[in-house]
Amino acid sequence: MKVTFKIWRQEQSDAKGALKSYEIDGLSEDMSFLEALDFLNESLVLKNEKVIAFESDCREGICGSCGVFINGRAHGPHDNMATCQVHMRSFKDGDTIVVEPWRAGAFPIVKDLVVDRSAFDRIIEQGAYITAKTGTAAEANAILIPKEVADSSMDVAACIGCGACVATCKNASAALFVSAKINHLNKLPQGQPEGHKRLLEMTTQMELENFGSCTFTAACEMECPAEISISSIAEMNARYIKAKFFG
Ligand code: FES
Structure with a gap:
């Protein structure tokens, strides 16, 4: 052709x-x-x-x-x-x-079609990890997690960080990416001890990187290769209010 x-x-x-x-x-x-x-x-x-x-x-x-x-x-x-x-x-x-x-x-x-997406890396550095003791791995079934919670965490853990959500958003908002990176850990028991800190530090870094604000146009959801739903953003916002005002 x-x-x-x-x-x-x-x-x-x-x-x-x-x-x-x-x-x-x-x-x-x-x-x-x-x-x-x-x-x-x-x-x-x-x-x-x-x-x-x-x-x-x-x-x-x-x-x-x-x-x-x-x-x-x-x-x-x-x-x-x-x-x-x-x-x-x-x-x-x-x-x-x-x-x-x-x-x-x-x-x-x-250059040409290559863009610098290191802003995403700096957001990840602020908390997209858990702090765990080194040593022998804990028994995998020691912490029981309901299947619907595990499934919902895996749904957002699928984010590949491509940046399509930002690029396609008229506000250049990174809310879908950041919510996915926060929620996949905050939903699970292993991520909850640092949950509020993670949420506040990652959203603060998002603002410092000059991404725009989310106005729920849902364009990001349509283009996301991992099919992450904008309900992840709503969940992040609800958790943010709780973390910010109720500790
Ligand atoms: S080259 Fe890896 S997602 Fe396209």
């Missing part, structure tokens, strides 16, 4: 960027979207042109590194799917496909 990619090219964060067109033929509809970008880069190498910088690692929807806007949608044309899970059969022969980096003040562009 033959398509025209219009891809955001930007040498570095303070340089001026622009969309550049590339016509490419010989793609297979069975290629993943990232393989199509690899194919394009190989053709640029042969022409002695600079390759397009983009991120990927696992290429199976686990690591969260691959996010870009495809034709104006975070991660492309499908709901709840990472960029690396999109295949070229999602497009038609002759299509023009516009590819841009995440757009959010808290995610500055590093």
Whole structure:
């Protein structure tokens, strides 16, 4: 198949960027979207042109590194799917496909389609862990956890930290990501001793990183590859009020 990619090219964060067109033929509809970008880069190498910088690692929807806007949608044309899970059969022969980096003040562009998502790392550092004694691991069944609690924790633990929630939100809010990282620990007995501290420190860091406020448009829920529900944000807000005002 033959398509025209219009891809955001930007040498570095303070340089001026622009969309550049590339016509490419010989793609297979069975290629993943990232393989199509690899194919394009190989053709640029042969022409002695600079390759397009983009991120990927696992290429199976686990690591969260691959996010870009495809034709104006975070991660492309499908709901709840990472960029690396999109295949070229999602497009038609002759299509023009516009590819841009995440757009959010808290995610500055590093180069082309690569953005700096270290703001997420700094939020994680504030409390997305539990403090446990080293030594022999405790018997796995020593703390009994009701299945519905374990399931609900696992639902939010599925967050891959890709940043699509921020990029697609008109306010560039990180509420879905932060709520997932707080709630998956705060729901479980092992996470509760540090629960209030975790919640207050992670939400404070979120504010320091200049993410916007959540206004519950639910755009994040639609684009989240892990299908995390905005009910996670409501739960975080309820826990926040409890932690802040009732200790
Ligand atoms: S490359 Fe890992 S989620 Fe896409």
